[in-house]
Amino acid sequence: MTLQDSNSFLISPLTASILLAAFSVMWIALGIYWGKKNKSYEDFSVAGRNIGLAFGSATAVATWVTSNTTMMAPQFALQMGVVGMLAYCSASIGLFLFAPLAARIRKLMPNAFTSGDFMRLRYGKTVWRIYLVITILYSLTWLVSMAMAGGIVLETLSGISYEIGLSVILLVCVIYTLRGGLYAVIGTDFIQTIIILFGVIFVGFSLLKAVPVEEIHQQLMTHKPKLLNLLLPASIITIFNNLFFGIGEVFHNNVWWSRVFAFKESILRKAFSLGALIWLPIPIAAGFIALAAGKLGLNIPSPDMAGPMIAAHILGKSGAVIIFIVIFSSIASSVDSLLAASSDLITEDIYRKMLNPKATDKELQKFSQYCIVSLAVFALLVSLPRIDDLATVLFFAGPLVGSLIWPIVAGLYWQRANSKTAAIAILAGSACGLLVYFQYAWFAATLTATLVSMFITVIGLFSSKSRFNWKELC
C-alpha cells in the first residue's frame, strides 16, 4: 500500500482561532471566579487545604493526562507497538503508589507548602539544593514538552503556526493561574477532566466503528509484525523505565505535593487511587489509534504528530474539533498545574527560605506571580526552535527524577535515612542514568538511575546509625 498525506488542516485557521478564543475566555473567566476565594497566600498556593474528593480525583486525572498522554502514548505505540502502548499505561502506577505516601506526608507535615520543605527539613541544605536543581530542571523540561505539544497540535489540525499556537496556550494558562492560584487550577482541572474523558471515549468508539480491530491486526501482521511482538527488545526495556519515570515524576514533583497539602486529609488516599484508576485506560485509547495508521494508508511525517493526525483523519472536521478541544484541555490542565506548583516551589524554597525570610503574604503572592510569568516566558523561548521529538525532550529528565524515588521513600518511612546517603544516591543515580541515556538508549536511562539510587539507599539504611526525629518535620 502506498502511503499518502492526511487531509491536513482539517479545521480552518479561522475555526481554530474561534475555538481557541472561546476556551481561552472560559478558562480565564473561571480563573477569575475561583480566584475570588483567595484571601491569603495559603489560599493561593494550597487552595485553603480543603479540596474534596470530586475535585481532588479530577485534578489528579487532569494533571496526569498531559499532552504527553494524548500525544506520546500514540508515539510509543507507533514506535514500540502494543507493549510500548501498555508501557505508557504503567505511569498510572505512580499515582497508585503515591496514595499511601500522600497520607504519610500529610500526617508528618500538616502545615507544609512544598516538596522542598520536606527535602530541607528531612535531609538538610545540601540535598535540598540538589533536589531544587533537579526538580526545577524537570519542571522546565515538562513545561517545554507541553508547550511544544500545544504548538504541534494546533499546526497539525488547523495550520495555525507552531509559534502562535504555543504562545497562545502559554498566555492563557498564565492569565488564569495568575488570577486564581491553585483554586483556579484545580477548578479548571475538574471541567477539563470531564471534557477529556468524553472526548477520549468518543474518539475510541469512532475509531472502532471506522476501522475494525481485525483489519488493523491483519495489516500489522503483514507489514509491521514487530509492533505485535510482545518480546520486542526495545519495548520490554521501556516498560519498567517508563514505570519508574512515572513514579519518579509523581513522588518528587511539587505538582503532586502541592495537591497533598491542598486536599482534605481524609480523602488523600481515595483521591489519588481514583485518579489513577480513571487515568489508566486513557493512554490505551490514545495509543491504539496510532496502530491504525498503516491500515488507513497515512504517512506519518513525525511520530509525535501521529495521535492528532490519525484521529482527525478518521473523524473528519467535527472530530477534529473534538480532538482540538480535548488536547487543548489536556495541555492547559497540566501547564497550569506546573506553573502554579513550580512558582510555589521557587517562592517558598528560594525566595522565602533563602532571600527574604520575613516576606509578607502579599510579597510572597507577588513574587509567585512573577515566577509564573517568568516560567512561561522561559518555556516559550526554549520551545520556539522545536528542538527534538517530545519523547526525547522529556525523557532527558528521566534519570534525574528516577534517582529521587528511593531517597524520598526512605526519608518518609525510615529514621535511619540520612543526608549523606541521600546525596550520594541522587548524584550517582543521575550520573549513571545520564550515561546510559547518551551511550545506550534513552528508554533505559530512568531504570538505571533508579536501580543505582536504590542500591545506595539500601546500603546506607543498613549501615546508618542516625535516627531522625519525625517532629522536626512539623
Place this chain on the structure above:
Amino acid sequence: MVETKPHFTEKSINSKAGYFQISWRGDLKQNCQFELQRSFPKVETIYRGKAKSSFISGKKNGKYRYQLQTICPNGKSKTSEELLVTVKHYNSQIANSFFAVGLLSFVILAAVIFYQDAKTKT
C-alpha cells in the same frame, strides 16, 4: 527529466528499535509530489505526497534501501542517492535482563511502601 532530484538528509541510518524517520530535502513545484520507494529487493513505492519526512516502524533486523524522486504531471526527476537503513534490534538477553531487574526493583519498591504504610498506620 523536468525536476532537480531530491536528496535524503542522511546517507545512512542505524536503528536499534526497528523504527526510524527518513527525511529529505528538495524543491517541489505545484502539482508535483515526492515519491519514496524501497529500492531493494524490488522497487516498491511506499509514499507519495508533499511531506518531507516519513516515520517507519516495526521493522525486523536487516538492511533496507530507499530512494526518492519527484514526480510531476510532465515527468519525473532522477532518483536520489540510495539511503541505507540498518536495523539491528537490541540484544534480547540484555533487554530481558533490564526487564527482570526492573520487575524485581518494582516489586521491592511496592512491597516496601505497602509494608511501611501498614506499619505506620497502626
